[in-house]
Amino acid sequence: MSEMLTVLYAEDEADIRAVAELALEDEGFELIACASGQEALDRAATLAPDLILLDVMMPGMDGPTTMRALRALPHLADTPVIFMTAKVQPNEVAMYSSLGALGVISKPFDPMGLAEEIRTLMERVNDG
Amino acid sequence: MTARKKSIAAKLQALQQRFITELPARLDDIDQAWQACQQTESSDLLHRLVHSLAGSAGTFGCTRLGERSRELELLIQQRYVSADASVTDMTIEQRVHELRDIAVQGPDNPVREVHKETVIAPPATNKQALIYLLEDDAHLATETAEQLKHFDYRVVTFNDVDALQTVVAQQVPDVLLADIHLPEGADAGPRVAAKLRKGAAQDIPVIFISGHDDWQDRLNAVRAGGQAYLSKPVNFSLLLDELDSVLGKEQVSPYRILIVDDTPLLAEHYADVLQDAGMQTEILNDPVKILDVMPVFHPDLVLMDIYMPDCTGVEAAQVIRQHPAYTNLPIVYLSTEKGLDQQLAALRVGGDDFLQKPIGDAHLVAAVLFRARRFRELTALMNRDSLTGLLNHINLKQALEREIAQAQRRHSSLSFVMLDIDQFKSVNDSYGHPVGDRVIKSLARLLGQRLRKGDIAARYGGEEFALVLPDTEADAARRLIDDLRQQFAQISFAHDSGDFNSTFSAGIASFPAHVEMNDLIAAADSALYQAKHSGRNRVQLDSDD
Incomplete structure (x- = not known):
């Protein structure tokens, strides 16, 4: 998988955004990092990301709300979504999947392994 | 670890530091949210703050803090979302306090340490660069090849275009040196060069040589992508300069950047970024010490925070400027100041540039590098020997003093070499001063080529040179200088009355055997x-008897 993947990313915590940027830069990802779900939604109008990466718990629009709003945009109707969250209950993963998410990356994540984790999840899309 | 992983680890460490610094404030927020929650029964803010800590603490190496936050988050959910009355205020209160106790203990799973590699005097090696020389004048071709060999270049000569093309198809040279006028045509050189450059997978730098120094010739050279143009008779010193520049072999010791910022975390981050870009840094968290550090560290640039508790960066810059020696030293301010007026006011009193925080790594490196390089170039014009481009006598002493101080701080070794061309007076007498100058220049060039980054070479007097070799024991220095001696003896200098060779003698003394600068110089001089x-x-x- 050598082509550049554009990722629309929403995370309210600046520290975690910085870590994700570090972890994905030079790894074949172009990360468009937003500080809120609303910002992601605003920017999405002019973007065609290959993947949407959303923190679940954000003030204002939370991850699932942001996902629904993004999916309502015709050009993002089929864009895969991955949630990132501090996993609280095992059934949450199932819940997010039922919302139509491709998968969940649990926090805390290993910065050195994040790129790989995303690629593995993305392969599911490519495998059909 | 690869360079990339290393650089990521360094940045992660910086972020981890920031996380830890900001942790007490975050815990205060959680405390307050908990107080508010008890009064309003609205748990949203508390839930979010705790959840967020649960998600981030682990990434920054505080595993236990992350786990406990998650447990607390579950309790909050049980109590407020599931309305489970078995979770009491007391339980939550205890858990909130417990977070603080854990936080105080710091990270339990720190981000990987960055290994700072120490460089221990590697042998000065020069990968032989491969040069193809396209020249129909057999005599000039031989002479050029011969001269270049002494400077560790591998030269293959061609007298016609076809042969050159065949060989380039098999192996691309590091540099192509081509005559412009050839039997194949008045612009045969540029034509073949352009064709080869177009066909090659990698860039082939070209230097042209021409017997007709005219506009059309020079234009042809430019259009064929030539990086330099030399007219015949070829001045070898110039040719060597051009080769150095084409091959990027100019010897530059790392730029030294003094960072003055009262926030240690930020200063460390800037230092990491600049070090990754190959610069050397020194951090001062208190501007009061600036004048003590400057004469020892000799910065090429000062990166100055504006807002510091005891004195502002602008005031500190003015104090620096009071010293005539630092009139030209670039001072770059760093601040969150957004107002253009304030920025201009700061620049009026002695600053050179204004960088706004937060600043991207690439922007910081570019802004600093550009100014440090300009400063070096200007200083070089003032401080260097005009014939050789090496440091002059006075500046050598300053450099030596600085390097001794560094060696003392790092508990490392250092060798000082005095080197003198043998019977130079008779070279001047027999062949004339211009030839003598060529001998001096050749030795200077050889030194420049064989020394490492960070080594210092100076023209000490007429035919006398001095070298400062940091991190080098006396024995290693002797091997290096003896190599140089043999190499220099092989360079033949052309003269109408016949070719001749020249030799040099050298004396070496080392730190810490000699601690005082003047002792070190005297010992090397007496060995010489x-x-x-x-x-x-x-x-x-000097240690041999």
């Missing part, structure tokens, strides 16, 4: 004297 007296063309250690 011994080398001269025991027959010249040799290297003498």
Whole structure:
């Protein structure tokens, strides 16, 4: 998988955004990092990301709300979504999947392994 | 670890530091949210703050803090979302306090340490660069090849275009040196060069040589992508300069950047970023010490925070400027100041540039590098020997003093070499001063080529040179200088009355055997004297008897 993947990313915590940027830069990802779900939604109008990466718990629009709003945009109707969250209950993963998410990356994540984790999840899309 | 992983680890460490610094404030927020929650029964803010800590603490190496936050988050959910009355205020209160106790203990799973690699005097090696020379004048071709060999270049000569093309198809040279006028045509050189450059997978730098120094010739050279143009008769010193520049072999010791910022975390981050870009840094968290550090560290640039508790960066810059020696030193301010007026006011009193925080790594490196380089270039014009481009006598002493201080701080070694061309007076007398100058220049160039980054070479007097070799024990220095001696003896200098060779003698003394600068110089000088007296063309250690 050598082509550049554009990722629309929403995370309210600046520290975690910085870590994700570090972890994905030079790894074949172009990360468009937003500080809120609303910002992601605003920017999405002019973007065609290959993947949407959303923190679940954000003030204002939370991850699932942001996902629904993004999916309502015709050009993002089929864009895969991955949630990132501090996993609280095992059934949450199932819940997010039922919302139509491709998968969940649990926090805390290993910065050195994040790129790989995303690629593995993305392969599911490519495998059909 | 690869360079990339290393750089990521360094940045992660910086972020981890930031996380830890900001942790007490975050815990205060959680405390307050908990107080508010008890009064309003609205748990949203508390839930979010705790959840967020649960998600981030682990990434920054505080695993236990992350786990406990998650447990607390579950309790909050149980109590407020599931309305489970078995979770009491007391339980939550205890858990909130517990977070603080854990936080105080710091990270339990720190981000990987960055290994700072220490460089221990590697042998000065020069990967032989491959040069193809396209020249139909057989005599010039031979002479050029011969001269370049002494400077560690591998030269293959071609007298016609076809042969050159065949060989380039098999192996691309590091540099193509081409005559412009050839039997194949008045612009045969540029034509073949352009064709080869177009066809090659990698860039081939081209230097043109021409007997007709005219506009059309020069234009042809430019259009064929030539990086330099030399007219015949070829001045070898110029040719060597051009080769150095084409091959990027100019010897530059790392730029030294003094960072003055009262926030240690930020200062460390800037230092990491600049070090990754190959610069050397020194951090001052208190501007009061600036004048003590400057004469020792000799910065090429000062990166100055504006807002510091005891004195502002602008005031500190003015104090620096009071010293005539630092009139030209670039001072770059760093601040969150957004107002253009304030920025201009700061620049009026002695700053050179204004960088706004937060600043991207690439922007910081570019802004600093550009100004440090300009400063070096200007200083070089003022401080260097015009014939050789090496440091002059006065600046050598300053450099030596600085390097001794560094060696003392790092508990490392250092060798100082005095080197003198043998019987130079008779070279001047027999062949004339221009030829003497060529001999001096050749030795200077050889030194420049064989020394490492960070080594210092100076023209000490007429035919006398001095070298400062940091991190180098006396024995290693002797091997290096003896190599140089043999190499120099092989360079033949052309003269109408026949070719001749020249030799040098050298004396070496080392730190810490000699701690004082003047002792070190005297010891090297007396070793040189011994080398001269025991027959010249040799290297003498001060510790030998």
